[in-house]
Amino acid sequence: MRRVVITGAGTVNPLGQTVSETLDALAVGRVAIGPLDLADARLSTRIGAAVRGFDPSDRLSARQMAVADRFSQFALIAAAEAVAAAGPGALPPGAGVILGSAGGGLASSEAAYRAVFAEGAARVHPFTLPRLMANAATSLVSMAHGLRGPSFTLSTACAASNHAIGLAFQMVRSGAAPAMLAGGSEAMLTFGGLKVWEGLRVLSDTGCRPFSADRDGLVMGEGAGVFVLEERDRALARGAPILAEVAGFGMSADAGDIVAPDPEGAAAAIRAALADAGLAPGAVGYINAHGTGTLLNDRSESAAIRAVFGEDAAAIPVSSTKGLHGHLIGAAGAVELLAVILALGQGVIAPSGAGHVRDPNCGLDIVAGRARQASVRAALSNAFAFGGLNAVLALRAA
Amino acid sequence: MTTEADVIAILARQSGVCADRIGPATEVAALGLDSLGLVETVFALEERFGVSIPFNANTDPGDRDFDLRTVAGIVAGLEALKARPAAA
Numbered sequence: 001m002r003r004v005v006i007t008g009a010g011t012v013n014p015l016g017q018t019v020s021e022t023l024d025a026l027a028v029g030r031v032a033i034g035p036l037d038l039a040d041a042r043l044s045t046r047i048g049a050a051v052r053g054f055d056p057s058d059r060l061s062a063r064q065m066a067v068a069d070r071f072s073q074f075a076l077i078a079a080a081e082a083v084a085a086a087g088p089g090a091l092p093p094g095a096g097v098i099l100g101s102a103g104g105g106l107a108s109s110e111a112a113y114r115a116v117f118a119e120g121a122a123r124v125h126p127f128t129l130p131r132l133m134a135n136a137a138t139s140l141v142s143m144a145h146g147l148r149g150p151s152f153t154l155s156t157a158c159a160a161s162n163h164a165i166g167l168a169f170q171m172v173r174s175g176a177a178p179a180m181l182a183g184g185s186e187a188m189l190t191f192g193g194l195k196v197w198e199g200l201r202v203l204s205d206t207g208c209r210p211f212s213a214d215r216d217g218l219v220m221g222e223g224a225g226v227f228v229l230e231e232r233d234r235a236l237a238r239g240a241p242i243l244a245e246v247a248g249f250g251m252s253a254d255a256g257d258i259v260a261p262d263p264e265g266a267a268a269a270i271r272a273a274l275a276d277a278g279l280a281p282g283a284v285g286y287i288n289a290h291g292t293g294t295l296l297n298d299r300s301e302s303a304a305i306r307a308v309f310g311e312d313a314a315a316i317p318v319s320s321t322k323g324l325h326g327h328l329i330g331a332a333g334a335v336e337l338l339a340v341i342l343a344l345g346q347g348v349i350a351p352s353g354a355g356h357v358r359d360p361n362c363g364l365d366i367v368a369g370r371a372r373q374a375s376v377r378a379a380l381s382n383a384f385a386f387g388g389l390n391a392v393l394a395l396r397a398a
Numbered sequence: 399m400t401t402e403a404d405v406i407a408i409l410a411r412q413s414g415v416c417a418d419r420i421g422p423a424t425e426v427a428a429l430g431l432d433s434l435g436l437v438e439t440v441f442a443l444e445e446r447f448g449v450s451i452p453f454n455a456n457t458d459p460g461d462r463d464f465d466l467r468t469v470a471g472i473v474a475g476l477e478a479l480k481a482r483p484a485a486a
Contacts, residue, residue, distance in 0.1 A: 044450070201437050201455040217456040259434055295456040296433065 008086025013223030049221035049326025069105030096149030100160025100184035104134035161333030166249035185224030210291030221326025225334025248277025254388025291320020323353020
C-alpha cells in the first residue's frame, strides 16, 4: 500500500498568517482571543478569535479579490503557501483539491440578504452567487494551481477539515490521485454567524478553556489551513520536505442527537483511525483533542479517550489548541493539524490555553498553560461535528 | 395569564408533561428536558416575556445568574428582568 506524507502546509488563522508564525505562537501558547470589532447592540457576543490585519490584496489578483469571499481568500492564501513550501512538482497532473467549510461565503450571503430584505434593494451584486457558494474556495484554489483532478468541497461542520484531509489521504493511498491539496477554510465571524451560535447558548464571554473545570463555552474563530498530501516514494524521490506521515483515518456517525455528542461514536472513530494506521494505542504520544470548551464535548471526548485507551489514557498528553485560536469550525482540524506537526516534528506539545483548573470528571493529562517538550512518534487529531459526524486522523513523525 | 401560568405552559409544551402536574416547586430537571430542550425553553421564555435571560449551557445550574432549577425560580427571575429595561 502506498504511504502518504505531508510535504507542504499553509495557513491564515488568528495566531498567524503563515505556518512559521503559527508554530511559533503555538509553541509559546499565545492566546489570540480578544474583543471583536463587530459592534451591534443585538449581539451579546463580545469576544472572538479574528484574523487581524488580513489584507490579501497584494497576493491575490484583482479578479480573485472581486469573486472571493473572505473564506475563499483565506483558502487561496493558505494554499499558495502550502504549494510553495512543497516545492516544484508537488502537484502533478491528476492532483486535485478537497476543502471543508461549514458556512461558505457567509459574509456575502448576509450582505445580499441585508440589501434586499432590510434595505429594499432591487438587485444584488452579480458576483453574489460565486462568492457565497460553499465550493467557491475549492474552485478558486483549483484554478490558481491548475489542479484538474478530483476536487470538491465537503461540509461536515466542525469535522469538515478532518474529513477533507482524510479523504485526500485515502485517494492518494489508493492511487486515485498522485497528490492532493486538502484542508478547510471558514469565515463565520459575521453577525449571522455569531448569532446562530449565540442562540445555542454555548459561547463563552470569558475565553475558551478546554477540559478546564472553569470552562464556560467555546469562542468562535476564523481562518484556513491547507496541506499538500503526496505519495511518500514520490516525495522522497523529488527531495521534498516531509512534515509528517498521514498514517490512518477513522470516521463514524453517532446516529444520536443533532447537537449532543456521544462518546461511543467518538470512540469508534478513534479506534478506526488507530486500526487504519496499524497503530497500537500505546504508541500514541499526543492527542490533539476536539476540545471545544463546552461542557458536553469535554465530558464526551474524555469518556471516549478513556474508553479507547483504558488505564493508559491518563498517561497520554492531550491538548486542544482551540483555547489559543478559538474554534475555526470547518477549518478547525486543518489548523489543529499544525499543532500535531509541531509535536511530531519539533517535540513541542502546544498548550490548551492560558489557565487550567483540573476537572476530575475528565481524568486526562491536559497540557495547558505552557507547551511541553516530549518525543512524539505518533499522534491523533480528533474532530467531532454537530450532527454527530466524527473524523479522526492518525499521524506519524516523518 | 399570570407569569407562573405562562411559564408552566411553556415548560409543559417543551417537556410533554401535562401542565396540571407542574407547580411552583417543580424541578425543571425532573421534566426530562435534554440540553437542547432547555435551550429552546429559555428562548421561548425570552420571546414570551421580551427579556434576555442570562444563560450559558456550559455552566452548572447552581452557578447560573438566572435560576432555572424550579418554576418558582424562573418566575422570580422573569419578574426581576421585567422590572429592568430589556437589552433586546
